[in-house]
Amino acid sequence: MKTRYRYLFIFYLILLPAVSFTQGKDSTITFNPLLDDITLRIPPLQDLIDSAIIHSPYLKTSDADIAIAKYEIKTTRRQWMTNFYIDAAAYKDFYTGLTTNEVINSNPNQILTDQNNNRLGAGVSIRLPMLAFADLNNQVKNATKKLEKAISVKESQILELRKEMILRYNQLIINQRILKSANENVTYTSLQKDMGEKEFLNGQTTLYELARISEMHRKAVTDFETARSEFYNAYMILQEIVGIKFNIVTKIE
Secondary structure, three states, X not given: OOHHHHHHHHHHHHHOOOOOOOOOOOOOOOOXXXXXXXXXXXXXXXXXHHHHHHHOHHHHHHHHHHHHHHHHHHHXXXXXXXXXXXXXXXXXXXXXXXXXXXXXXXXXXXXXXXXXXXXXEEEEEEOOOHHHHHHHHHHHHHHHHHHHHHHHHHHHHHHHHHHHHHHHHHHHHHHHHHHHHHHHHHHHHHHHHHHHHHHHHOOOOOHHHHHHHHHHHHHHHHHHHHHHHHHHHHXXXXXXXXXXXXXXXXXXX
16 A cells, blocks of 8 residues: 555544445445455555554553653753853932031031932852763763663564554454354254254164264354354454454354
Protein backbone atom coordinates (compact mmCIF):
# COMPACT_ATOMS: atom_id res chain seq x y z
CA MET A 1 0.00 0.00 0.00
CA LYS A 2 1.39 3.40 -0.97
CA THR A 3 2.34 5.78 1.83
CA ARG A 4 -0.39 8.29 1.00
CA TYR A 5 -3.11 5.68 1.08
CA ARG A 6 -1.69 4.18 4.26
CA TYR A 7 -1.96 7.51 6.05
CA LEU A 8 -5.54 7.82 4.88
CA PHE A 9 -6.24 4.36 6.18
CA ILE A 10 -4.70 5.14 9.58
CA PHE A 11 -6.83 8.29 9.79
CA TYR A 12 -9.84 6.13 8.98
CA LEU A 13 -8.93 3.77 11.81
CA ILE A 14 -8.83 6.60 14.32
CA LEU A 15 -12.15 8.15 13.37
CA LEU A 16 -14.13 4.97 12.75
CA PRO A 17 -12.92 2.28 15.17
CA ALA A 18 -16.12 0.28 14.90
CA VAL A 19 -16.19 -0.01 11.14
CA SER A 20 -16.46 -3.37 9.43
CA PHE A 21 -13.49 -3.98 7.12
CA THR A 22 -14.19 -6.00 3.99
CA GLN A 23 -11.35 -5.09 1.60
CA GLY A 24 -13.64 -4.05 -1.21
CA LYS A 25 -16.38 -6.58 -0.49
CA ASP A 26 -19.94 -5.76 0.49
CA SER A 27 -20.08 -5.44 4.28
CA THR A 28 -23.59 -6.87 4.23
CA ILE A 29 -22.24 -10.25 3.12
CA THR A 30 -22.30 -12.67 6.02
CA PHE A 31 -18.91 -14.00 6.97
CA ASN A 32 -18.82 -17.73 7.68
CA PRO A 33 -15.54 -18.66 9.43
CA LEU A 34 -16.20 -22.32 8.62
CA LEU A 35 -16.06 -21.62 4.88
CA ASP A 36 -14.68 -18.15 4.12
CA ASP A 37 -11.13 -16.80 4.38
CA ILE A 38 -10.81 -14.27 7.19
CA THR A 39 -7.73 -12.64 5.60
CA LEU A 40 -10.04 -11.32 2.87
CA ARG A 41 -12.30 -9.60 5.42
CA ILE A 42 -9.82 -7.87 7.72
CA PRO A 43 -7.12 -5.27 6.89
CA PRO A 44 -3.64 -6.36 5.76
CA LEU A 45 -1.07 -7.12 8.43
CA GLN A 46 0.90 -3.86 8.00
CA ASP A 47 -2.24 -1.77 8.42
CA LEU A 48 -3.12 -3.72 11.55
CA ILE A 49 0.36 -3.04 12.91
CA ASP A 50 -0.01 0.70 12.20
CA SER A 51 -3.34 0.75 14.00
CA ALA A 52 -1.91 -1.15 16.98
CA ILE A 53 0.91 1.39 17.27
CA ILE A 54 -1.58 4.26 17.26
CA HIS A 55 -3.83 2.75 19.93
CA SER A 56 -1.18 1.17 22.17
CA PRO A 57 -1.43 2.55 25.75
CA TYR A 58 2.18 1.54 26.38
CA LEU A 59 3.41 3.68 23.49
CA LYS A 60 1.29 6.58 24.71
CA THR A 61 3.06 6.29 28.06
CA SER A 62 6.40 6.29 26.26
CA ASP A 63 5.39 9.42 24.35
CA ALA A 64 4.66 11.11 27.68
CA ASP A 65 8.06 10.05 29.04
CA ILE A 66 9.76 11.48 25.95
CA ALA A 67 7.92 14.79 26.35
CA ILE A 68 8.88 14.97 30.05
CA ALA A 69 12.53 14.29 29.18
CA LYS A 70 12.50 17.13 26.64
CA TYR A 71 11.09 19.52 29.24
CA GLU A 72 13.77 18.44 31.71
CA ILE A 73 16.49 19.32 29.20
CA LYS A 74 15.07 22.81 28.75
CA THR A 75 14.76 23.29 32.51
CA THR A 76 18.32 22.11 33.11
CA ARG A 77 19.75 24.48 30.51
CA ARG A 78 17.99 27.42 32.18
CA GLN A 79 19.07 26.64 35.74
CA TRP A 80 22.05 29.02 35.54
CA MET A 81 19.60 31.93 35.51
CA THR A 82 18.65 31.19 39.11
CA ASN A 83 21.97 32.80 40.17
CA PHE A 84 21.13 36.27 38.79
CA TYR A 85 19.08 38.82 40.72
CA ILE A 86 17.79 42.33 39.91
CA ASP A 87 17.28 44.75 42.80
CA ALA A 88 15.54 48.12 42.63
CA ALA A 89 14.57 50.70 45.24
CA ALA A 90 12.94 54.16 45.31
CA TYR A 91 13.17 56.73 48.10
CA LYS A 92 11.53 60.09 48.76
CA ASP A 93 12.64 62.43 51.59
CA PHE A 94 10.98 65.68 52.82
CA TYR A 95 12.82 68.17 55.04
CA THR A 96 11.54 71.34 56.82
CA GLY A 97 13.97 73.69 58.50
CA LEU A 98 13.74 77.02 60.38
CA THR A 99 16.85 79.22 60.36
CA THR A 100 17.27 82.36 62.54
CA ASN A 101 19.98 84.86 61.82
CA GLU A 102 20.69 87.55 64.46
CA VAL A 103 22.60 90.70 63.73
CA ILE A 104 23.65 93.08 66.51
CA ASN A 105 21.26 96.05 66.91
CA SER A 106 18.95 94.55 64.35
CA ASN A 107 15.86 92.46 64.35
CA PRO A 108 16.36 88.70 64.09
CA ASN A 109 16.05 87.35 60.57
CA GLN A 110 14.26 84.03 60.45
CA ILE A 111 14.27 81.85 57.31
CA LEU A 112 11.97 78.88 56.84
CA THR A 113 13.17 76.35 54.29
CA ASP A 114 11.57 73.23 52.79
CA GLN A 115 13.46 70.58 50.89
CA ASN A 116 12.24 67.52 48.96
CA ASN A 117 14.70 64.83 48.02
CA ASN A 118 13.87 61.99 45.65
CA ARG A 119 16.29 59.11 45.46
CA LEU A 120 16.03 56.18 43.07
CA GLY A 121 18.26 53.17 43.13
CA ALA A 122 18.61 49.99 41.08
CA GLY A 123 21.15 47.22 40.89
CA VAL A 124 21.94 43.79 39.61
CA SER A 125 23.50 41.13 41.77
CA ILE A 126 24.90 37.76 40.85
CA ARG A 127 25.96 34.73 42.83
CA LEU A 128 28.44 32.40 41.30
CA PRO A 129 28.30 28.97 42.89
CA MET A 130 31.21 27.35 41.08
CA LEU A 131 29.94 23.82 41.58
CA ALA A 132 26.62 24.58 39.89
CA PHE A 133 28.32 26.08 36.84
CA ALA A 134 30.91 23.34 36.64
CA ASP A 135 28.27 20.62 36.84
CA LEU A 136 25.76 22.25 34.48
CA ASN A 137 27.15 20.48 31.43
CA ASN A 138 26.90 17.11 33.18
CA GLN A 139 23.31 17.83 34.19
CA VAL A 140 22.40 18.64 30.58
CA LYS A 141 24.10 15.46 29.39
CA ASN A 142 22.23 13.44 32.03
CA ALA A 143 18.88 14.91 30.94
CA THR A 144 19.77 14.22 27.30
CA LYS A 145 20.56 10.59 28.10
CA LYS A 146 17.18 10.27 29.79
CA LEU A 147 15.58 11.46 26.56
CA GLU A 148 17.61 8.99 24.51
CA LYS A 149 16.61 6.21 26.89
CA ALA A 150 12.90 7.11 26.62
CA ILE A 151 13.17 7.08 22.81
CA SER A 152 14.95 3.70 22.88
CA VAL A 153 12.25 2.27 25.16
CA LYS A 154 9.57 3.38 22.71
CA GLU A 155 11.44 1.88 19.76
CA SER A 156 11.81 -1.38 21.66
CA GLN A 157 8.09 -1.38 22.47
CA ILE A 158 7.24 -0.82 18.80
CA LEU A 159 9.47 -3.74 17.82
CA GLU A 160 7.83 -6.02 20.40
CA LEU A 161 4.39 -4.87 19.30
CA ARG A 162 5.20 -5.62 15.67
CA LYS A 163 6.40 -9.10 16.63
CA GLU A 164 3.27 -9.73 18.69
CA MET A 165 1.02 -8.53 15.86
CA ILE A 166 2.72 -10.89 13.41
CA LEU A 167 2.23 -13.78 15.81
CA ARG A 168 -1.40 -12.86 16.58
CA TYR A 169 -2.28 -12.38 12.92
CA ASN A 170 -0.79 -15.70 11.86
CA GLN A 171 -2.28 -17.42 14.89
CA LEU A 172 -5.74 -16.24 13.86
CA ILE A 173 -5.21 -17.69 10.39
CA ILE A 174 -4.03 -21.00 11.87
CA ASN A 175 -6.94 -21.11 14.29
CA GLN A 176 -9.42 -20.66 11.45
CA ARG A 177 -7.80 -23.46 9.48
CA ILE A 178 -7.96 -25.73 12.52
CA LEU A 179 -11.59 -24.73 13.01
CA LYS A 180 -12.43 -25.61 9.41
CA SER A 181 -10.66 -28.97 9.75
CA ALA A 182 -12.42 -29.68 13.04
CA ASN A 183 -15.78 -28.89 11.47
CA GLU A 184 -15.08 -31.24 8.56
CA ASN A 185 -14.06 -33.94 11.01
CA VAL A 186 -17.31 -33.54 12.92
CA THR A 187 -19.28 -33.90 9.68
CA TYR A 188 -17.30 -36.98 8.67
CA THR A 189 -17.56 -38.76 12.03
CA SER A 190 -21.25 -37.86 12.26
CA LEU A 191 -21.87 -39.72 8.99
CA GLN A 192 -19.81 -42.65 10.27
CA LYS A 193 -21.82 -42.70 13.48
CA ASP A 194 -25.15 -42.71 11.60
CA MET A 195 -23.97 -45.51 9.32
CA GLY A 196 -22.60 -47.47 12.28
CA GLU A 197 -25.91 -47.23 14.13
CA LYS A 198 -27.82 -48.47 11.06
CA GLU A 199 -25.36 -51.31 10.55
CA PHE A 200 -25.59 -52.26 14.21
CA LEU A 201 -29.37 -52.37 14.05
CA ASN A 202 -29.11 -54.57 10.95
CA GLY A 203 -26.58 -56.83 12.63
CA GLN A 204 -23.83 -55.83 10.23
CA THR A 205 -21.42 -54.57 12.90
CA THR A 206 -20.58 -55.18 16.52
CA LEU A 207 -21.31 -53.10 19.58
CA TYR A 208 -17.58 -52.59 20.05
CA GLU A 209 -17.26 -51.08 16.58
CA LEU A 210 -20.26 -48.82 17.21
CA ALA A 211 -18.72 -47.66 20.49
CA ARG A 212 -15.43 -46.93 18.75
CA ILE A 213 -17.15 -44.86 16.07
CA SER A 214 -19.20 -43.01 18.70
CA GLU A 215 -16.03 -42.19 20.64
CA MET A 216 -14.42 -40.83 17.48
CA HIS A 217 -17.44 -38.60 16.93
CA ARG A 218 -17.43 -37.43 20.54
CA LYS A 219 -13.75 -36.51 20.31
CA ALA A 220 -14.36 -34.71 17.01
CA VAL A 221 -17.11 -32.62 18.64
CA THR A 222 -14.83 -31.82 21.59
CA ASP A 223 -12.01 -30.81 19.26
CA PHE A 224 -14.42 -28.61 17.34
CA GLU A 225 -15.53 -26.82 20.52
CA THR A 226 -11.90 -26.26 21.50
CA ALA A 227 -11.03 -24.98 18.03
CA ARG A 228 -14.03 -22.67 18.04
CA SER A 229 -13.05 -21.22 21.42
CA GLU A 230 -9.43 -20.70 20.36
CA PHE A 231 -10.51 -19.02 17.13
CA TYR A 232 -12.81 -16.66 19.02
CA ASN A 233 -10.05 -15.86 21.52
CA ALA A 234 -7.54 -15.12 18.76
CA TYR A 235 -10.10 -12.97 16.95
CA MET A 236 -11.06 -10.96 20.04
CA ILE A 237 -7.47 -10.48 21.23
CA LEU A 238 -6.41 -9.22 17.81
CA GLN A 239 -9.24 -6.68 17.91
CA GLU A 240 -8.15 -5.46 21.34
CA ILE A 241 -4.51 -5.04 20.34
CA VAL A 242 -5.37 -3.30 17.08
CA GLY A 243 -7.91 -1.04 18.80
CA ILE A 244 -10.69 -1.50 16.23
CA LYS A 245 -13.69 -3.77 15.76
CA PHE A 246 -13.82 -5.92 12.64
CA ASN A 247 -17.50 -6.78 13.13
CA ILE A 248 -17.46 -9.83 10.89
CA VAL A 249 -17.71 -12.71 13.35
CA THR A 250 -20.84 -12.98 15.44
CA LYS A 251 -21.22 -16.66 16.25
CA ILE A 252 -20.26 -20.05 14.90
CA GLU A 253 -22.95 -22.68 14.71
